[in-house]
Amino acid sequence: MTRPFPDDDSATLAAHLRRQAEEHRAKYVRAQSDRADKFVTSPRRVYELIRAGIRRGTMPHDQTLSEQHLIESLGATRNAVRKALQMLAEDGVLVRARRAGTSVVHDIVAVHDGEVGPRAWAGTPDEGRLTVDTLEISRISAPAVLQRLLGADTDSVLLLEQLGRMGGQPLYLRVGYCMTDATAEEFSQLIESNHTEFPPISVVHERLFGSAYGGSDYVVEAISCQERAAELLDMPVGAPVLLRELITRNSAGAPSELSYTHFRADRVAIVGSTLATTAASP
Structure with a gap:
């Protein structure tokens, strides 16, 4: 097997590995940046935003919450929105029912x-x-x-x-x-x-x-x-x-x-x- 670098050329090998690592890191940062611009993936962050909306009255008591509307208005993934709504339901702020949807039980x-x-x-x-x-x-x-x-x-x-x-x-x-x-x-x-x-x-x-x-x-x-x-x-x-x-x-x-x-x-x-x-x- 032919080695890409001679055994005695360790400096060249180290430099090559550093360049590869930097390229991988830059690619990862770009991917994360592009993703962050489009989607909120953290259920906790979605939970905080929805709860703030309920407290400020932008999501009034007895109003049905649309998952699709929340996904679009929050720039969040469907999975993050669903988990956040479940967290709020566990708090007793929301009630979720099949076919009836999700509604605010009481305000903050x-x-x-x-x-x-x-x-x-x-x-x-x-x-x-x-x-x-x-x-x-x-x-x-x-x-x-x-x-x-x-x-x-x-x-x-x-x-x-x-x-x-x-x-x-x-x-x-x-x-x-x-x-x-x-x-x-x-x-x-x-x-x-x-x-x-x-x-x-x-x-x-x-x-x-x-x-x-x-x-x-x-x-x-x-x-x-x-x-x-x-x-x-x-x-x-x-x-x-x-x-x-x-x-x-x-x-x-x-x-x-x-x-x-x-x-x-x-x-x-x-x-x-x-x-x-x-x-x-x-």
Whole structure:
């Protein structure tokens, strides 16, 4: 057998092999680039795009989803679309039935920034869809750990527990520790008026705490749903929920309320925005 290169010409052989490897690599990159221009092949990426469309209302509740339309509008392969739809069905967002097709069972509800729940006041897409039940309201002593979390020295707070429903389906379970001198009965009356009108958070804060709304700080974590919360939210025990710790403040920066809300992770998206700021010119 004739060798393509003499045994002592190792440099020439190495150079030849490098050129072959570079040619193969360039061919692979070109193929991947051409494919990427035409098709999305990842079910996860298709899942993210469809879920975003449901959250933004471009795929409304009770609308039948066409696989072919999704393939064309997303630039995705049929296999990726089908797997993504199955993932959303497993989330409980979609229902898939032979011959009947695929439809959105419920929408993904947006809860904005420091808002207690969805923006349900007049003129918003969720107007009239939110109902809130007060499960408990009572004055309790404020233990040291609660005072540290609030950053305030107080002997007692009003404990408020509420269950929010969207379109009749459980959406969130909320416990608030309110810094107020009002009695439970007085505070309950103020709350009920807000639950008939659902005004913006600035109006709610003024009514409940008698001071201007200054903002909020919050942290969101994914946790397993415990037994009582699971029962109230109509979820399996251990199912994922979004737990949000929210500290609401007045315009002077003093805390008004510390709350913990369990949101159904399959139905809620926490939405916020950050605007770029430009440094002032000298």
